Amino acid sequence: DAKTTQPPSMDCAEGRAANLPCNHSTISGNEYVYWYRQIHSQGPQYIIHGLKNNETNEMASLIITEDRKSSTLILPHATLRDTAVYYCIVRVATWGGAQKLVFGQGTRLTINP
């Protein structure tokens, strides 16, 4: 089962910052938080990931709380092309070493003109 909880849907105005929350209260100390997005009928696209510290790249920023029980993905200037389902995922380690991504239900983000 997924270890994350996200709101099912959100709206944001074009040009504004989109802040997507995620709860992962049962996260373990060595488990990373990943964010992906999926545009209709395509494979998921990597956005960003982090462990403890806040991270930023050309797409987004990831803010992780100090207790690591929640995080927020920030798209600084949302465009219409950012409309997608956003998945917050805790990477899960398995017996034997494989580390897999188990998807939750995600947040459907709609950017409005």
Next chain:
Amino acid sequence: GAVVSQHPSWVICKSGTSVKIECRSLDFQATTMFWYRQFPKQSLMLMATSNEGSKATYEQGVEKDKFLINHASLTLSTLTVTSAHPEDSSFYICSARDSGSGYTFGSGTRLTVV
């Protein structure tokens, strides 16, 4: 960046036949690949972890004899849906662990069984 190619992008097959889906890492080697399926308006469900040179590890509830996975090289994993039925119609997506900490996904295969 890392690229994963999935083929075919869509396929229609008759009930009772088998369908093979290929997943290739184009510019990196992947000892581990993952197979997901996704029904309309639902999230991705992990089916199995594909390990190069060894048997795949299936998630609970996934029939290993129905969904055959072969990972014969460091750049290719295949998923064969055997004796396909209409309820197997779905969007199948693979991903590969790249050389960094990322997981690159293929573009998916839409399977329709008629």
